[in-house]
Amino acid sequence: MASIVSLLLHPERRRAAPPLRVDLRRVILGGIAAWVSGLVVAAVLLATGMTTSRGVATCAVGIVLGGVGLLWERTHRDDYLAPVPGEPGEPSETGRG
Secondary structure, X not given: OOOHHXXXXXXXXXXXOOOOOOOHHHHHHHHHHHHHHHHHXXXXXXXXXXXXXXXXXXXXXXXXXXXXXXXXXXXXXXHHHOOOOOOOOOOOOOOOO
């Protein structure tokens, strides 16, 4: 096994795990949901006078950027969900699986 110093000096020797294939729409919608809940909390705090409008604006920008992320995901969905040949669970070329 290579030492940490050796791996830092020669990054090409590292073994990287293959990236996970996930549905980005779910991830982005989860982030938007978190920003919406933050917006509700910030709005309540603003209504009670415990904070300024900066938190509300930050959460609103997070929601807008999440919407931009959804638009990006929609246009690139075929690229990141395309089947990779030879990946486990993908059907073979013969069609017999």
